Amino acid sequence: MRLLEYQAKELFKEFGIKTPPSISSKNIEKGRKDAKELGYPFVIKVQVPVGGRGKAGGIQRCNSDDEFELKYPQLLNMSIKGEKTRAILLEKMADVEKELYLSLFLNRSKRCYTIIASSEGGVEIESVRNQTIREVGLGNVDVQTAKEVANRIGLKDSQEEQFVEMLQKLSKLTIEKEAELAEINPLAILKDGTLIALDGKVMTDDNSNFRHDELQQYQEKSELEKQAEKNGFSLVELEGNIAVIGNGAGLVMSTFDLVIDNGGKPAAFLDIGGGATTESVYEALKLISKMKRVKGILVNLYGGIVKTTTVAEAFIQAYDNNLINIPVFARLMGTKSKEAKEMLKDTKTKMFDSVEEAINGVVMETNK
Amino acid sequence: MTDIYEIIRGQKDADGNYQKKPVIVQGITGKYGSTHTKLMLEYGTNIVAGVTPGKGGQKFEDKIPIFESVKEAVDATGAEISIMFVPAKFFLGAAKDALESGIKLLVAIPEHVPIRDAMEVIELAKKKDAIIIGPNTPGVIIPGLIMVGIMPASPFSTGRVAVLSKSGTLLYEISNNLTSAGFGQNITIGIGGDPINGTRMIDAFDMVKDDPELQAIVIVGEIGGDSEEILAQHIIDIGFKKPIVGYIAGRQAPKEKRMGHAGAIVMGNYGSAESKITMFEKANIPVAKRPGEVAVLLSGKMNS
Numbered sequence: 200m201r202l203l204e205y206q207a208k209e210l211f212k213e214f215g216i217k218t219p220p221s222i223s224s225k226n227i228e229k230g231r232k233d234a235k236e237l238g239y240p241f242v243i244k245v246q247v248p249v250g251g252r253g254k255a256g257g258i259q260r261c262n263s264d265d266e267f268e269l270k271y272p273q274l275l276n277m278s279i280k281g282e283k284t285r286a287i288l289l290e291k292m293a294d295v296e297k298e299l300y301l302s303l304f305l306n307r308s309k310r311c312y313t314i315i316a317s318s319e320g321g322v323e324i325e326s327v328r329n330q331t332i333r334e335v336g337l338g339n340v341d342v343q344t345a346k347e348v349a350n351r352i353g354l355k356d357s358q359e360e361q362f363v364e365m366l367q368k369l370s371k372l373t374i375e376k377e378a379e380l381a382e383i384n385p386l387a388i389l390k391d392g393t394l395i396a397l398d399g400k401v402m403t404d405d406n407s408n409f410r411h412d413e414l415q416q417y418q419e420k421s422e423l424e425k426q427a428e429k430n431g432f433s434l435v436e437l438e439g440n441i442a443v444i445g446n447g448a449g450l451v452m453s454t455f456d457l458v459i460d461n462g463g464k465p466a467a468f469l470d471i472g473g474g475a476t477t478e479s480v481y482e483a484l485k486l487i488s489k490m491k492r493v494k495g496i497l498v499n500l501y502g503g504i505v506k507t508t509t510v511a512e513a514f515i516q517a518y519d520n521n522l523i524n525i526p527v528f529a530r531l532m533g534t535k536s537k538e539a540k541e542m543l544k545d546t547k548t549k550m551f552d553s554v555e556e557a558i559n560g561v562v563m564e565t566n567k
Numbered sequence: 568m569t570d571i572y573e574i575i576r577g578q579k580d581a582d583g584n585y586q587k588k589p590v591i592v593q594g595i596t597g598k599y600g601s602t603h604t605k606l607m608l609e610y611g612t613n614i615v616a617g618v619t620p621g622k623g624g625q626k627f628e629d630k631i632p633i634f635e636s637v638k639e640a641v642d643a644t645g646a647e648i649s650i651m652f653v654p655a656k657f658f659l660g661a662a663k664d665a666l667e668s669g670i671k672l673l674v675a676i677p678e679h680v681p682i683r684d685a686m687e688v689i690e691l692a693k694k695k696d697a698i699i700i701g702p703n704t705p706g707v708i709i710p711g712l713i714m715v716g717i718m719p720a721s722p723f724s725t726g727r728v729a730v731l732s733k734s735g736t737l738l739y740e741i742s743n744n745l746t747s748a749g750f751g752q753n754i755t756i757g758i759g760g761d762p763i764n765g766t767r768m769i770d771a772f773d774m775v776k777d778d779p780e781l782q783a784i785v786i787v788g789e790i791g792g793d794s795e796e797i798l799a800q801h802i803i804d805i806g807f808k809k810p811i812v813g814y815i816a817g818r819q820a821p822k823e824k825r826m827g828h829a830g831a832i833v834m835g836n837y838g839s840a841e842s843k844i845t846m847f848e849k850a851n852i853p854v855a856k857r858p859g860e861v862a863v864l865l866s867g868k869m870n871s
Contacts, residue, residue, distance in 0.1 A: 449734020
């Protein structure tokens with residue numbers, strides 16, 4: 200789960216990591232109350248699950264009621280890189296002396312957590328220079344290691360102490376919440392010498408959700424995503440008009456790549472999982488039927504153990520029940536594909552031998 | 568490093584045939600476990616025992632004995648290979664049971680295993696000198712000899728190309744293309760689509776690279792992590808000369824979105840397709856634009 204800034208900061212507070220005073224809201228009525236409580240000036244920050252919002256104008260200073268009334272609705276209705284604003288955070292401005300970088304990050308190849316720290320923060324991780332990196336196994340950071348990191352990035356005395364404490368708290372958060380990434384960036388040193396988390400990013404392991412009921416409140420899933428999950432599918436919604444369906448993440452990704460290569464615009468990435476049954480394909484079509492922007496469906500299945508006729512049966516049911524009335528372009532690999540083709544002969548499903556042909560078909564249809 | 572070939576096929580006998588190594592199935596009575604046990608038996612895999620707590624003493628399909636624990640199954644059969652079909656929540660316990668009981672090759676099928684549990688099991692496997700394939704893997708197959716996995720049999724044929732793949736369905740698709748083009752497979756290993764893999768790309772490569780029968784390697788990667796980059800650097804460092812062809816899924820995937828696999832996510836530049844393709848090209852590994860092109864590129868490499 201990718202937590203929004205305000206959610207990450209709620210976790211920071213829970214673990215005792217200092218953040219500037221801030222309040223989150225999802226509508227202007229609540230926002231007005233928050234503004235009174237916080238007092239001008241403050242910054243309005245859009246909450247989106249994607250980076251680069253500062254550059255996109257998603258963080259604005261606000262000095263008065265007039266400005267607030269103008270800017271709050273603007274930011275609330277904003278989209279950044281295709282992501283709509285999920286919430287608004289009002290936050291007091293901090294008197295910053297210097298910006299640092301700190302994160303605990305799962306290094307997948309080394310199969311251990313790493314501390315990444317730098318005396319130059321406030322930019323995206325790839326641009327962070329002079330990185331100090333320490334491997335810390337399953338994420339536990341002892342005082343000695345934390346001190347070494349503090350010294351390496353030039354912190355001494357009170358600031359070293361504060362840093363050690365903050366890093367250990369971040370480590371505790373990482374372990375307890377099963378985070379793949381817990382990042383404080385920028386970690387600010389204020390003019391009065393206090394260390395504070397100005398921005399935060401936390402990604403938790405979705406596979407550990409079953410033992411983290413407390414994180415469910417942060418789940419920002421659309422109705423369709425929830426339905427997909429219930430069926431064991433994985434769905435990524437996009438702004439285009441082609442629904443790309445397949446079984447197995449790799450196969451769907453590869454189909455998705457080819458659709459875009461050929462000028463198509465996906466509306467959905469839908470992986471129905473390794474196996475395919477009549478029921479699962481029917482459920483997938485049901486899900487897609489609820490996405491009004493979809494103008495064509497592309498299905499690429501590698502049946503393997505599954506017969507293609509059982510998949511064709513799902514299309515027939517979908518037509519019989521008037522579930523779908525847009526064209527389907529399908530490539531079904533596996534046994535009995537001749538029979539499957541025969542079954543679908545007089546329907547709106549067009550069957551192809553190669554995925555390339557099916558893609559050409561759907562792209563032409565949707566770009567009409 | 569433990570030799571996967573030694574565990575999975577042993578040495579050739581006087582007639583030039585490899586051994587039929589015994590295999591245990593953990594979770595043999597579940598819907599998924601029983602379906603695939605039947606398919607593996609059909610393929611010729613020597614399944615000697617099943618494990619389902621609470622069902623010890625019963626028999627699967629009237630012939631394969633079921634035990635309460637892996638320990639009992641290993642004591643009775645001497646098997647060193649286990650394939651696991653338990654729900655993700657039970658992965659940690661079941662994997663520990665296998666490793667503590669002397670299993671040397673554990674094929675972990677379950678999807679959605681928490682990262683922390685996988686990391687803990689991998690630490691234990693290192694201590695026990697055992698190989699974990701997965702979690703979230705389709706398994707391992709040596710065509711014509713042994714299938715320890717959930718892959719369909721039809722795409723695979725005997726031959727001399729090793730296929731290493733993060734994705735299951737792409738492994739089938741590409742192996743099928745290779746087979747049609749006349750490139751049978753020496754072995755195929757599913758790495759799995761999770762962020763943390765028991766056998767990483769580089770480990771799988773090292774397992775297969777020295778097999779005298781090996782002619783070429785196909786690497787099927789995808790966005791997320793940096794295992795492809797690390798493998799490419801390794802290939803450069805050791806000066807490996809046999810032909811290799813690559814494929815990377817997810818070139819057009821949006822950033823910071825999980826594309827079906829828990830591990831298929833680009834964070835910043837970490838895990839991007841560009842980064843992987845660039846490194847492959849640096850290692851003189853051509854990268855196919857689509858799965859169907861892999862066999863074509865391999866033909867080219869073999870003839871050059």
